[in-house]
Amino acid sequence: MSFNYKKTIQIWNFLAKSSNGSIDKLKAIKLVWLADRLHLRKYGRMITNDFYFAMKFGPVGSFSKDYASGNLLDSEEKEYFDKYLKIKDAYTVESIKGIDDDVFSDSDMEVIKEIFEKYGEYSNSSLVDFSHYFPEWEKFKAVIERGDSSRELMDVEDFFKNPKETLKLENIFNENAKDLDIAKKRFEEAKSLEKCWLWILIQKQNSRFW
Numbered sequence: 001m002s003f004n005y006k007k008t009i010q011i012w013n014f015l016a017k018s019s020n021g022s023i024d025k026l027k028a029i030k031l032v033w034l035a036d037r038l039h040l041r042k043y044g045r046m047i048t049n050d051f052y053f054a055m056k057f058g059p060v061g062s063f064s065k066d067y068a069s070g071n072l073l074d075s076e077e078k079e080y081f082d083k084y085l086k087i088k089d090a091y092t093v094e095s096i097k098g099i100d101d102d103v104f105s106d107s108d109m110e111v112i113k114e115i116f117e118k119y120g121e122y123s124n125s126s127l128v129d130f131s132h133y134f135p136e137w138e139k140f141k142a143v144i145e146r147g148d149s150s151r152e153l154m155d156v157e158d159f160f161k162n163p164k165e166t167l168k169l170e171n172i173f174n175e176n177a178k179d180l181d182i183a184k185k186r187f188e189e190a191k192s193l194e195k196c197w198l199w200i201l202i203q204k205q206n207s208r209f210w
Contacts, residue, residue, distance in 0.1 A: 005077045006103045008048040008063055011035060011112055013084045016095035018116050024091055025068035026057065030127040031115055033059045037134075037159045039111040041175055044186025046156065047108050053151040054140040058131030060151070068093070118172055130169045135161040160184050 011032050016023045036046040050061035070087050072078040088094040101109060119127065131137055136158035143149050160180060162173065175183075 003049045003051075003063055004047075004103075005063065005074075006080060006100070007108065008032065008050065008061070009067065009077075009081050009084055010100055010103050011047065012064075012067065012093060013095050013097070013099050014101075014112060015116060015120070016085065016093055017099060018120065022088055022092050022094040024124055025093055026091075026124045027127060028093065029060055029064045029068060030058065030124075030131060031119060032061055032064050033131070034119060035112050035115045036061070038115060038173065039107065040156065040159050040187065041173060041180060041183055042111065043107050044183040045190060047104075047111065052136070052154040052156060054137045054144060054154055055151045056144060057128045058137055059134070059154060114172070118170055122169060126169065130167060133163045133165055133167050135163065138164075157184075157187075160187075 012023075012028050015028050015031055032048065032050075033052065036048055036050065036052075039045065039047045048061065048063070050063050052059050052061055054060075066072060067081060067085075072081055084095065084097045084100070086094045086096050104112070119130075122130070132141070136154045136156075139154075139158065140149070140152040143152060160183070163171070
């Protein structure tokens, strides 16, 4: 379940295209998080497999944050990013090429479109406030608000939890308990398989030295 930079860049491209050609970076970061969260709850995996941190303005994908700042150290990623997107200014990213939707599965596109349809019209501040109601952020609320830490690594398994309070925006994270349990088991099985393959690779690597 490694990070998929092509999917992440194409989600940004889709969001920008769907927003008259450009989109605010903070808004894009929030919408990508919502898409990853919803896809995990429905299908047992995230779309991007990014690492998520709880920060002042809510959940933030590590690589999405890098894309927003233009901090691309990997030349292959930078080349791909520059082919489809342009950092217009300090706050905005612009689409410069059509979406390569071949990188997405059908379920990826289903969820990305649903998230944009439901939340794409909201302002940055509304999405930030909205994100503060979710358990993966609330877990670190006190630490962040006190200023003890600027960011805390989230456990994506918390994405399976439901908000305790009534959300200010429409809540589409309301899968029934049975479907949510099936998705969580798929996620756990995939993690176990990944650990198994990692163990095999380590053993193969170690055998070269004996």
